[in-house]
Amino acid sequence: MLDSCVLAFDLGGSSLRAALIRRDGTPLARHDQKQRLGVEADAEAWWRAVQAGAAALRVQDAAAFARIGAIAISAVTRSLVPVDSAGRPTHPALLFGDARAAAVLPALLALLPAEHPERPQVNAFHPLARLAWLAQAAPAALARSAAILEPKDFLNLRLTGRVASDRISAARLAASAALLPRLGLAESLLPPLLPPGAILGPLLPGVLEGLAGVPVLVMAHDTWAAVAGLGALRPGHAYCISGTTEVLGLLADAPAQAPGLLTVAWDGLHQIGGPSQHGADALAWLAGLGVEVGRGDPPPGDPIPLLFLPTLAGERVPHWDPDRRGAFLGLRRDHGPADLARAVMQGIAFNNRTVLYRAEAAAGRQAVAVHLGGGGATPGWAQLRADVLGRPVVLSATPEPGLLGAAIIAFAALEGLPLAALQDQLARPAAQCVPDAARHALATRLHAAFQAAEAAVAPISHLLA
Numbered sequence: 001m002l003d004s005c006v007l008a009f010d011l012g013g014s015s016l017r018a019a020l021i022r023r024d025g026t027p028l029a030r031h032d033q034k035q036r037l038g039v040e041a042d043a044e045a046w047w048r049a050v051q052a053g054a055a056a057l058r059v060q061d062a063a064a065f066a067r068i069g070a071i072a073i074s075a076v077t078r079s080l081v082p083v084d085s086a087g088r089p090t091h092p093a094l095l096f097g098d099a100r101a102a103a104v105l106p107a108l109l110a111l112l113p114a115e116h117p118e119r120p121q122v123n124a125f126h127p128l129a130r131l132a133w134l135a136q137a138a139p140a141a142l143a144r145s146a147a148i149l150e151p152k153d154f155l156n157l158r159l160t161g162r163v164a165s166d167r168i169s170a171a172r173l174a175a176s177a178a179l180l181p182r183l184g185l186a187e188s189l190l191p192p193l194l195p196p197g198a199i200l201g202p203l204l205p206g207v208l209e210g211l212a213g214v215p216v217l218v219m220a221h222d223t224w225a226a227v228a229g230l231g232a233l234r235p236g237h238a239y240c241i242s243g244t245t246e247v248l249g250l251l252a253d254a255p256a257q258a259p260g261l262l263t264v265a266w267d268g269l270h271q272i273g274g275p276s277q278h279g280a281d282a283l284a285w286l287a288g289l290g291v292e293v294g295r296g297d298p299p300p301g302d303p304i305p306l307l308f309l310p311t312l313a314g315e316r317v318p319h320w321d322p323d324r325r326g327a328f329l330g331l332r333r334d335h336g337p338a339d340l341a342r343a344v345m346q347g348i349a350f351n352n353r354t355v356l357y358r359a360e361a362a363a364g365r366q367a368v369a370v371h372l373g374g375g376g377a378t379p380g381w382a383q384l385r386a387d388v389l390g391r392p393v394v395l396s397a398t399p400e401p402g403l404l405g406a407a408i409i410a411f412a413a414l415e416g417l418p419l420a421a422l423q424d425q426l427a428r429p430a431a432q433c434v435p436d437a438a439r440h441a442l443a444t445r446l447h448a449a450f451q452a453a454e455a456a457v458a459p460i461s462h463l464l465a
Contacts, residue, residue, distance in 0.1 A: 004069035006410040007057070007211070009050060010222055010402035011075035011151055013037050013096075013244030013281075016046065017400060018053030020064045021407035025426035027400070029060035037244075039098035043081045043089045043154050050155055054208045070215045070414055071159065071203060072406035075152035077169050077221030078275065080130055082145035087157050091141040094130050096245070097277065099314055099322030100137075101129035108132045111182045118175045121262075123320040127173045132183055148173065148189045152219055159208070159216045160201040165191045168220040171264045196220035196267050197409045197419075217410055222402050223247045223275070224266065229405030230371035230396050231427030233419055235269060238359070238367035240352055240385070240393075241401075242376025244281045248317075248352050249273025250359035250367055258362035260318030261355065272359040274317035276351055278310040280376035282344050285312060293341040297380035300436070303387070303443045306330045306339055307453050308347035311461075318355055321458070323465035329453050345381055349388040350450040353443075356389060369394045369432070373401040379431065387439035388447065397430040 005028065010017045014036065020029045031053045035045075050073070058065040078096040083089055101108075102124035112119045122128055127148070134142050149157065150169045157163055167174070170193055177190045194200065198218050205212040219225065223241055224233075227249075232239040234251060241247040249271045255263050262274035283296045307329040314322035328343065352370075360366050369392040372382050377395055386393040398404045408422045 003067055005064050005067050006407040007054065007068045007071045008403045008406035008410070009053065009073040009155070010225065010400070010406065011046060011073070011155075012222055012402070013076060016049045016053065017403060018050070018057055019400070019403045020057050020061060020068070021403060022064070023411060025398070025404055025407065027403065028064045029057045031056040031060070037076070037095050037097070039095055039100065040092040041095055043093045043151065046151060047155060047158050050158075051208065054211075058209065065210065068211060068214055070217060070410040071211070072217045072219050072410040073152045073155050074219050074222040074225035074402055074406050075150065075155070077150060077223065078125060078127070078172070079151050080127055081149045081151060081154040082134070082142060083147050083149055083154065083157070084144050085146040087163070089154070090144045091134065091138050093151060094134065096125070096275065097313060098130060099124045101126070101133040102322050104132045104136055105129055112179055116179060118179065121172065122176070124322045125316055125320065126176075128176045128179060128183075131180070131185065135183055135185070142185070145189065147191045149191060150221065152221070153191065156200055156216055156218065159203050161204055162201050163191045164194050164200060164218055166196040166198075166218050166220045167193045168196045168224055168264060168266055194218045196224060197413050199413060215414070217413060219406065219409065225405035225409065226373055226402040227371070227405065228408050228419060228423060229398060229401030229403070229427055230373045231423045231429065232371035233266070233269070233423060236365060236368045238356060238370040238391070240370055240372050241374045242280050242348075242372065243374040244279055246276040246279040246348060246352065247274065248276070248355045250356065250363055252363040252365070256362035256364070258358040260320060261358055261362070262317065272362055273355050276355070277313050277316045278348065280374065282310050282312060282348065283341065286341060286344055291340055292337040294338070295378070296341065296345070297378040298342050298345060298384060299380055300383045300387070300439075302439055303346060303446050304339060304342055305446065306335060306343040307446070307450055308343040309454060309457055310344065310347045310351060318358065323462050324458060325461035325464060327453070327457050345384055346388065347450070348376070349385045350447050352385060353388050353447055354451065356391070367391050371396065379433070383433040386433040386435040388443040390435045390440045392435070393433045394429050395431045395433070397428040
């Protein structure tokens with residue numbers, strides 16, 4: 001086993017990444033394919049990318065490819081792939097940023113019983129709302145559908161021929177399965193749910209050259225894998241995945257409810273937090289406007305009284321409002337590009353603080369540390385977050401926690417070891433940023449102004465929308 005490798009895939013918002021990862025956590029070969037996800041995607045294009053990625057890795061390191069002991073795919077979640085009984089997509093995948101269901105939300109809520117525990121969670125981004133929208137927009141496609149899958153479940157179906165999902169990725173759809181008949185849909189659209197990290201089955205012959213019979217894991221979504229790769233999948237620790245969007249959560253021993261946050265059972269733990277609708281991509285937006293953002297990594301400095309509301313594409317956690325709009329507040333004539341870039345990063349950190357503090361209040365404990373990963377995991381931005389949050393921020397030694405996490409989960413499954421043991425072995429920290437007390441005090445005052453600005457701008461956003 002010490003000489004074996006895992007073939008890991010991570011389907012994110014901007015690329016599909018593939019790697020061969022050795023038992024000690026070392027990536028031996030790597031292949032990336034850029035993509036840009038909108039509200040819909042061609043699931044078959046994902047499958048072609050997986051095939052191309054595996055072929056590229058085989059060319060890069062044939063010896064390591066021959067030692068693959070498992071295949072593990074993690075991918076974006078809160079995304080739906082409807083498939084027919086033969087496993088073919090009946091409609092383009094509906095992705096995490098899709099808010100078109102806002103148009104059908106009032107009618108949907110009128111159909112749902114007020115006492116159902118999932119009803120308060122149903123919003124324009126909820127899978128039930130997306131199915132209600134699809135029932136109106138493409139009823140024939142939905143009528144042909146035999147199952148509703150997550151993106152990684154669709155890819156696993158191609159690999160194994162088996163329709164299944166996991167309890168983490170499909171948590172919201174599973175919680176609302178009994179409500180599907182209210183939409184005229186069968187509960188059987190929900191696939192069988194397996195424990196995350198379980199072995200789904202062997203790879204079918206002829207699917208990926210040279211790998212027939214290799215075990216394929218059911219896995220869970222990309223956040224769960226990345227949290228394991230950061231070493232944060234343990235009680236009392238928090239994580240922040242800063243990519244195209246931000247995902248932040250606190251891991252607790254018991255479930256707890258917080259306003260605007262999701263509580264999901266994470267295989268013995270409980271995640272309190274969830275995905276925002278914005279992230280490091282906001283810097284790319286700013287650069288696209290011609291604003292010089294440098295490396296996107298500011299030196300430590302005092303928080304600046306220039307506020308940026310990062311809701312450029314509506315918001316999920318903590319507001320669940322597709323009509324939210326972004327704003328700069330406090331602009332002066334002497335503000336320059338560096339001030340705008342720092343305000344963008346500071347605004348995202350302020351949203352992190354709102355989510356983290358609500359999660360901590362619900363769990364009744366303060367985070368030991370916030371483990372930061374993704375494109376926004378730079379030293380300067382990590383220090384800025386530490387100062388805003390007032391919590392230590394840990395940077396990982398791996399630039400790809402999602403791929404490493406997939407390997408950690410796969411090796412744990414193959415060897416029958418607890419995830420905590422594999423995290424201790426393979427998820428290594430690179431640095432820790434400690435909050436500066438004076439900067440944290442200043443950030444606390446500015447965060448109050450940030451929250452007041454959100455409340456003031458929201459009604460104007462709705463008027464403009």
